[in-house]
Amino acid sequence: MRDYRWLEEYCLNRFGSRQALEARLPIARPAEELRALSDDRYLSNIALRVFRAGLKHSVVDARWPAFEEVFFGFDPHKVVLMSAEHIERLMQDKRLIRHLAKLRSVPRNAQMVLDLNREYGSMGNLIADWPGEDIVGLWRLLAKRGNQLGGLSVPRFLRMVGKDTFVTTGDVLTALTGMGVLDRPTATSQRDLATVQKAFNQLADESGRSMGQLSAMLAFTVNH
Structure with missing residues (x-):
């Protein structure tokens, strides 16, 4: 798996400066x-x-x-x-x-x-x-106990209220595949989600950044 240094360098090169990068990153609500x-x-x-x-x-x-x-x-x-x-x-x-x-x-x-x-x-x-190191556990709890909360609805809801979370969008999964975390850009099983969670935990430990910021940075590495 590529480390945080590679991710940061890629994003800095894309946006040209740290200030420009930081302006694009989400800020979660405090507890x-x-x-x-x-x-x-x-x-x-x-x-x-x-x-x-x-x-x-x-x-x-x-x-x-x-x-x-x-x-x-x-x-x-x-x-x-x-x-x-x-x-x-x-x-x-x-x-x-x-x-x-x-x-x-x-x-x-x-x-x-x-x-x-x-x-x-x-x-x-x-x-x-x-x-945050088990955010997929919260996804699982709310999806199981709620109604019409499948797919990405729970992480997107958490983003809406300001809870720090990553979101397994297509871009994020493609980036994780390119970094060697996943074999293919899908994360539908609990095993896949545990692998993704582990990768985010490692990046968070290396960088001190939030899950949401790391999620955005990973998405930025996918060309559009």
Whole structure:
């Protein structure tokens, strides 16, 4: 596996200066901010991620105020009480994106948020305290217990709320393959994800950088 020095040199050459590179790298929220974010905001972001999947983000975002209204500000205690009949009636609301499976996911994910609240004190506590060196473990937990959270939905949701994570996009996987971490640019099995996690942990130890920054830097090494 190529080391961090190679990755940094490549990115510096691409952008011309350290200042230009740093301006392109994401900054995660500190743990205290993640902990302070309320459960309704976590549920709203989960739902937003679910509806963005496969759709143009600007279209979903433009309709989101209506979603906030019909789902009671995404208060999980209220949303979890919404009946199947109530959800089906929302299919008649032209302000919304009328996708029944995704609409049904909202109260189901509200139940997940409430369950995690009881187990960890709040969704924020869970996300803030989860160690970066096992971020794929958090992906696995949320995907298993949530609804419509397969694929890259969990890491993208975590990015939305500011939790430090890498994302196994095609560019990142291609870069890891080129660095000798993977045999092919896919990471669908738990074994593959463990290999990717190990590589990110090594790069983080070498550089002191966040997972999100390393993820972006790896993506920059793929030509477009």
